[in-house]
Amino acid sequence: MTNYSIRTISENYKMTAFGVTLEDYNDWAGNAAKTAAKKAEITENGKLAELLALADGQEYQINYAIDRKAWRGFGVMGEFDVEGAVVLDFLAGDYLVVPGTGADRDRLADEITGSVFGGMLQEITAYKYVGPGNSTFVKTDENGEFYGEMWLRVKKVEE
Numbered sequence: 604m605t606n607y608s609i610r611t612i613s614e615n616y617k618m619t620a621f622g623v624t625l626e627d628y629n630d631w632a633g634n635a636a637k638t639a640a641k642k643a644e645i646t647e648n649g650k651l652a653e654l655l656a657l658a659d660g661q662e663y664q665i666n667y668a669i670d671r672k673a674w675r676g677f678g679v680m681g682e683f684d685v686e687g688a689v690v691l692d693f694l695a696g697d698y699l700v701v702p703g704t705g706a707d708r709d710r711l712a713d714e715i716t717g718s719v720f721g722g723m724l725q726e727i728t729a730y731k732y733v734g735p736g737n738s739t740f741v742k743t744d745e746n747g748e749f750y751g752e753m754w755l756r757v758k759k760v761e762e
Contacts, residue, residue: 606701606702607699607700607701607702607723607727608699608700609697609698609699609700609730609757610697610698610700610754611696611697611698612693612695612696612697612698613695614695615692615693615694615695616680616681616693616695617680617681617682617690617691617692617693618663618665618678618679618680618681618690618691618693618738619654619658619678619679619681619682619683619685619688619689619690619691620654620663620665620676620677620678620679620688620689620691621641621645621650621651621654621676621677621678621687621688621689622638622641622665622667622674622675622676622677622678622689623637623638623640623641623674623675623676624669624672624673624674625637625672625673625674625675626672628673634673634675638675638676641676641677642677645677650685650687650688651677653685654678654679654683654685654688655679657679657681657683657685658679658680658681658683659679659680659681661679661680661740661742662677662678662679662740662741663677663678663679663680663738663739663740664676664677664712664713664716664738664739664740665677665678665691665736665737665738665739666716666736666737666738667691667734667735667736667737668734668735668736669689676689678691691736692735693735693736693738693756694735694756696733696756696757696758697730697756697757697758697759698754698755698756698757699719699727699730699732699753699754699755699756699757700752700753700754701715701718701719701723701752701753701755702715702750702751702752703715703718703750703751703752703753704744704748704749704750704751705748705749705751706748706749707749708741708743708749711741711749711751712739712740712741712751712753715739715751715752715753716739716753719753719755728760729759729760730757730758730759730760731757731758731760732755732756732757733756733757733758734755734756735756736756737753737754737755737756738753738754739751739752739753739754740752
C-alpha cells in the first residue's frame with residue numbers, strides 16, 4: 604500500500620485557478636487533451652504566471668466538482684481577483700495526504716492522482732473521500748528530484 608498520512612486543517616481555505624469542465628469523466632484521453640490545452644493557454648498568455656506572482660509561487664493541479672460536473676485546473680492557494688479565474692472553497696477537516704517522488708515534474712501530479720484514484724482509496728477503509736475537491740503540488744527537492752503531495756478531504760468511517 605502507498606504511504607499516506609492524515610492531517611487536520613482547522614479552517615476553511617480558498618484556491619484560485621483556471622480550468623476546464625470535464626463533460627465525460629470517463630473520457631481519459633479527451634480530458635487529458637482538454638486539460639493540457641488549458642495549461643498551455645494560461646502559460647502562454649501569462650495568466651498562470653500572474654496568479655503565481657500574487658500567491659506564494661507554488662502551483663497546484665486541482666480537481667473539483669462545480670455544479671455537479673468534474674472540473675480540472677491549475678492555480679494557487681488563496682483568493683485572488685484575476686479575470687477568467689474561479690475561486691474554489693476547500694473545507695476544514697481531515698485530509699488524506701499522499702506523497703510521491705519522481706524524475707518528471709510534469710508527470711508527477713498525474714502519477715500521484717492515478718495512484719490514489721486507481722485503487723489506493725479503495726484500500727484505505729478507515730476513511731472515505733468526501734470532497735468537494737482535491738489538490739496536488741509538485742516541487743523540486745534538495746537533490747534535484749521532484750516531490751509532490753495530493754491532499755483530499757476525508758471523513759473517518761464510523762464502525
